[in-house]
Amino acid sequence: MNKVYDTVVLGGGPAGLAAAVEAKKAGAQDVLILERDRELGGILNQCIHNGFGLHTFNEQLTGPEYAERFIDMVKDLNIPYELDTMVLDLEDKGEVKRIHTINEEDGYNIIDTKSVILTMGCRERTSGAIGIPGYRPAGIFTAGTAQRYINMEGYMAGKKVVILGSGDIGLIMARRMTLEGAEVEAVCEIMPYSNGLTRNIVQCLDDYDIPLKLSHTITFIHGKDRIEGVTIQKVDEKLQPIAGTEEYIPCDTLLLSVGLIPENEISRKAGVEIDKRTNGPVVSELRETSIPGVFAAGNVVQVHDLVDFVSEEAGLAGKGAAKFIQNNLSDNISFTTETDNNLSYVIPQEIALDNVEDAVTFYMRVRNVAENKVINAYFGDKKIATKRGRKFVPAEMINFKIPKSKLEGYEGKLRFVLEDK
Amino acid sequence: MFDIAIIGAGVAGSYIARECSRYQFKVALIDGESDVGNQISMANSAIVHAGFDAPSNKLKGKFNAAGCIMYGKVCEDLDVPFNRCGSLVVAHDEFEMLKLHELYKNGLQNGVPGMQILFQKEVHEMEENLADDICGALYAPDAGVVSPFELVVKLAENAVDNGVELFLDTVITDIENKEDYFLLKSNNQEFKAKIVINAAGIYADDVYEMVGDPYFELLARKGQYFIFDKEVGDLVNTVIFPCPSEKGKGILVAPTVHGNLLIGPDANPTEKGDISTTQNELNNIKITAAKNVPVIKENFGKIIRNYAGTRNTPIKAEFTTTDGDFIIEESPVKKFVNVAGYESPGLTSIPAVSFYVLNEIILPICRRENIEIKENPNFNPKNKKHIYFNDLSSEEKQELIKENPKYGKVICRCETITEGEIIDTIHRSAGAKSVKGVKKRCRAGMGRCQGGFCSPRVVEILSRELDIPMDEVSYDKKKKSYILNGKTKVVDSNE
Structure with a gap:
């Protein structure tokens, strides 16, 4: 009979590394990381700027440094990993999950495991997805692709740049390209x-x-062969371009930083339930998906803005997978969560309090900038907790930690509502 | 001295070149672009029309149904993806039902097999996502969808394998008629050819003016499209046409041969070379397509790309714009053959048109002009099999990777395209020289991330396989559509 792993982690980026480390620490013996790129670390490898790790390590690290800390832990714990390995399929066979992979050395491979942690991360929205009219020349890059060319390959992607979207990667790339002389x-x-x-x-x-x-x-977008310029326009409250505000900006490069989309192709094919609001799996407090034994964490679940929270979430999934294989994971759902219309989503969607040690952190985002507001958590009419903040903005994920003691004794739905102070 | 020079390596030029290679002619296939099939053949509806709407008294009617029938064989020989999924022209009212009967009758005259008029219940049983008010349809089982750019690539590959010489990045700038031969001047080199075939697409009128007095003019009419993610590729199973109008076949909804969903095109006059998309027209396409398939409205978020292409509509003295026919003939300038005004159903008609051009035009000219006609005993109609890794069984995948480990490395995640497939497309005859060339041939970069992840890898592979520096790899046109411009500031580790 084939070997059956305890936990196989799909993706060796920040989420996968932290999940594998935590799973092993929490008692999973045979843990394996599958990574499609040629090294561990995922997108951190091309994030050479600093600012990572303030929450996790109390210091400012670059992306590769942050990754290295976790890669060292993986190595210290003797967790094996396979690089340049692509997962083609994940099948839920009940007791075991079956993973189909390919790589150059072993060819087509089938790996059986008791539990799986999905940590495939996310991808960038493209110009096609946002449908900018005009030509389709060379010189249009998602910010992350340009970052890869510049930081990993050592080539410049252009000299005169316009950036669409003020997502973090776009902002980082504005500085990076300026420093490179663009x-x-x-x-x-x-x-x-x-x-x-x-x-x-x-x-x-x-x-x-x-x-x-x-x-x-x-x-x-102007330019038939290489982009030559863009027309920009002011938009009204409905985000529609206002006639007469057209401005032509010559450029040879357009970078797009217009959002990230969780990569759930494998999850979907495997039958994992996806939340339409996050485009990621519906998960429990320990990040178990709708398929028992399949866990998910990091940007595959929700797009995070700080890697520290990715690591934190992945730790939960690692713990969950370890509990699952030790038959120690309760499936006794205490309550589910929901939000009002001012909040775009909340994670986790289901909570089994039996699996919670001392508190649950709920992650959510506001749809619009909210000043002088609080977020209240209700069971029915009963307000159980309040999250305060100077200002809530869509760009910053809100983490709302509620002690277990305050969550006990309720059932039904825990509802998060944005309200006046 | 070439026996035959073909100007334009789109679907017409490439197909005719391949047909000519059945004989031992010395053939030059010339194109100004950096790849074959890069203009009209690149951006169109990708439909193989059954042939009921082409007027039966025109060349279009003569070649359409025949071309459609011939598609199965040629796509099998050349290993081009083709799906005879059938088409429906839908009617919303009695007036449109009458129109369907006219199309049906015209189709019979054109020899279209298997057509049926379907009534409400049958139509909705066949396609569950059609609008409720659709009361009937003309079903043509032989219509299909093809990958037009792969078809051109494989035609050119087969032509080159059978002896045709391909000249890319070569723009014909002047033609001198030397009576015994034509002297073709270009930005690169001169060509002498006994016979010239003008298949220059939208520029065919300009090319003709280099040798003769203009007798036709081409009007560029732009059509815009959307491509949707494969997730919604099964919203329809057949090509859904509205009832045709004087403007053309109308905005269709169709599955693509690779499993995406396509909507478009509109038709608006424009300047030659304008393939830009425009906001208002794109919006209209969405609205119009949703009239027949309303569920599309909920899926605009699944759009992965928009694009535009042009038709080259002929305006000949005796024709109006809309009933202009193909111009396929030896022109008033002897030995100079025009294959012009080659708009829809040009893609569908091309197998039949190429047969006609070879047998009814070129061979008679050769006999008349004493140009030697000798069959090519080595002509091979088939291409080397193209391996689509993702379509293989797990056993076949295993076997293939054992044989060539490069097939074990996935480069394009969205479409599951391996390094082995990319390397193969680069080294075939008429192979890929650019990122777009790779994309056209094996779909790396065609998926939902639109090359975000794989394009740096593809650039690297092209650089290695073609032995050129990374920053000389272009997206499409040599040099002009460069991707990278020079290295970043280098820190010398020896300092």
């Missing part, structure tokens, strides 16, 4: 507020006098 003409953001972290606006745009044009979008 001129960044403008960052256009269709929303009236930025979609990146405030510190990135300050450190990546303001410090280099790069204009951030809020309520602006690109309405035409």
